[in-house]
Amino acid sequence: MPLKEAVGYVAAAYIAVFLIVLIYVAIMSVRVRRVERELADLRDSADAREEAS
Amino acid sequence: MSTSSRQPAGSTEMRRRRDERSRQPDRRQTLYGGSLRTLAIATVVMIGLALGLAFFYAPEEATEGFLQRIFYLHVPLAIVCLAGFVAAGAMAIMHLRTRDPRWDLRSYVAIHMSLIFGIGVLICGSIWAKGSWGHWWVWSEPTLVSFLIIILLYATYQPLRFSIEDPERQARYASVFAITAGAFVPLNFIAVRLSTAYLHPRVLGSSKLPGPMAFTFLISLIAFALLYITLWRFEMTAKHARWQLKALRRKLSGEEIPARRRSAEPELGASSGSSSAPLGEPALTTPMIGRQAP
Numbered sequence: 199m200p201l202k203e204a205v206g207y208v209a210a211a212y213i214a215v216f217l218i219v220l221i222y223v224a225i226m227s228v229r230v231r232r233v234e235r236e237l238a239d240l241r242d243s244a245d246a247r248e249e250a251s
Numbered sequence: 252m253s254t255s256s257r258q259p260a261g262s263t264e265m266r267r268r269r270d271e272r273s274r275q276p277d278r279r280q281t282l283y284g285g286s287l288r289t290l291a292i293a294t295v296v297m298i299g300l301a302l303g304l305a306f307f308y309a310p311e312e313a314t315e316g317f318l319q320r321i322f323y324l325h326v327p328l329a330i331v332c333l334a335g336f337v338a339a340g341a342m343a344i345m346h347l348r349t350r351d352p353r354w355d356l357r358s359y360v361a362i363h364m365s366l367i368f369g370i371g372v373l374i375c376g377s378i379w380a381k382g383s384w385g386h387w388w389v390w391s392e393p394t395l396v397s398f399l400i401i402i403l404l405y406a407t408y409q410p411l412r413f414s415i416e417d418p419e420r421q422a423r424y425a426s427v428f429a430i431t432a433g434a435f436v437p438l439n440f441i442a443v444r445l446s447t448a449y450l451h452p453r454v455l456g457s458s459k460l461p462g463p464m465a466f467t468f469l470i471s472l473i474a475f476a477l478l479y480i481t482l483w484r485f486e487m488t489a490k491h492a493r494w495q496l497k498a499l500r501r502k503l504s505g506e507e508i509p510a511r512r513r514s515a516e517p518e519l520g521a522s523s524g525s526s527s528a529p530l531g532e533p534a535l536t537t538p539m540i541g542r543q544a545p
Contacts, residue, residue: 199382207382211321211375212302215328217407219370222482226489239497247503251452 261314286483294481295535297474301467309467321379327472329372329398331479333436335365336405340433343426355422356517358429360486369402393443401439404432412515422517494519 260348305323339361346354376395377387389395411428415421460468 199314199318201317204382205380207318208320211378212324212375215371215377217325218367218374219478219482222367223485226485227483230489232494233489233496236496236500239493240496242501244503 287481287488290477290481290484294474294477297470297477301471301474304467304470309464312463312464315383318379318382321375321382325372325375325379327468327475328368328375330366330472331475332365332372333401333440334476335361335368336401336436336477337433339365340430340436343429343433346422346426349431352422352517352519355426356490356519357487358426359412359517360483360490362405362429363486364483366402366405366408367482368475368479369398369405372398373402374391386524393446397439397443401432401436403434409434409515413513416513418518425517490516491519526530 301323305320309320309323312319312322339358341359342354342361345351346358376398380389381387383540408425408428412421412425416423
């Protein structure tokens with residue numbers, strides 16, 4: 199197989215795998231950020247409750 | 252009612268507090284600890300090293316030429332994926348022995364990760380097959396078909412979980428599935444190896460692989476194993492944190508445990524019957540920031 203054609207296949211294989219991993223990491227990061235945000239809100243809520251009492 | 256609407260000080264006050272907190276570096280909150288960050292850095296370094304070795308160090312194979320470099324991606328990924336399924340089976344055994352739902356969660360996340368890796372294996376394998384054999388898929392090739400069977404088998408894991416409403420029964424049945432399927436993986440591998448049709452290239456377990464190629468392969472295997480462990484721990488941490496958040500929210504609002512929404516995900520507090528201190532963990536008074544999921 200000519201080198202140019204082989205490079206295309208090899209690049210496609212590596213890019214496909216790393217893209218899958220990247221998409222997964224991006225989804226998980228969004229979820230973790232949401233949890234962090236909610237956690238901050240809850241902490242504020244607890245602080246406010248403490249102050250009020 | 253949302254958390255923010257319950258806020259007596261108002262949303263502006265809440266935003267001010269959040270801004271203040273983000274300015275304090277010692278109070279910056281992350282859900283993952285230092286060990287996960289170290290693991291992630293080690294993974295990135297190892298993957299970089301594996302890529303460097305695969306493209307600049309490993310010699311070109313005589314028959315396939317440059318195309319053979321997919322081997323350093325495809326084979327380690329497949330090995331890690333199958334090892335993950337077997338590990339999930341071992342975790343399921345621990346769940347059935349101890350009845351600890353955390354083992355069920357570990358097994359669930361391991362199967363999830365292996366499925367993601369498995370999809371990667373199928374895609375890069377198909378690309379290699381197209382380049383090497385001229386076909387995206389060869390149905391007469393036992394290794395390809397057996398791997399597809401394993402992936403399809405594990406694809407039924409989530410629907411199986413979802414079909415069972417009772418969390419305890421769901422965890423038990425899922426563990427039985429994980430053990431049975433986990434035992435099927437090595438049996439299937441041996442059966443394919445013993446089959447007579449040797450169409451798939453066999454380079455491991457023989458003296459065919461020269462030193463630099465074997466070294467590159469080993470580094471790639473370590474790199475993908477590290478990637479699997481990092482992502483597994485990342486997902487475990489995220490799931491753990493989300494469950495702790497739910498428990499904390501319930502505690503703050505004084506709500507009773509709400510009816511469980513039907514889900515395929517393991518419920519950590521399912522068998523304890525208590526929202527405050529399930530799983531033999533300390534009572535949840537503050538969120539355990541930075542604490543690693545086990």
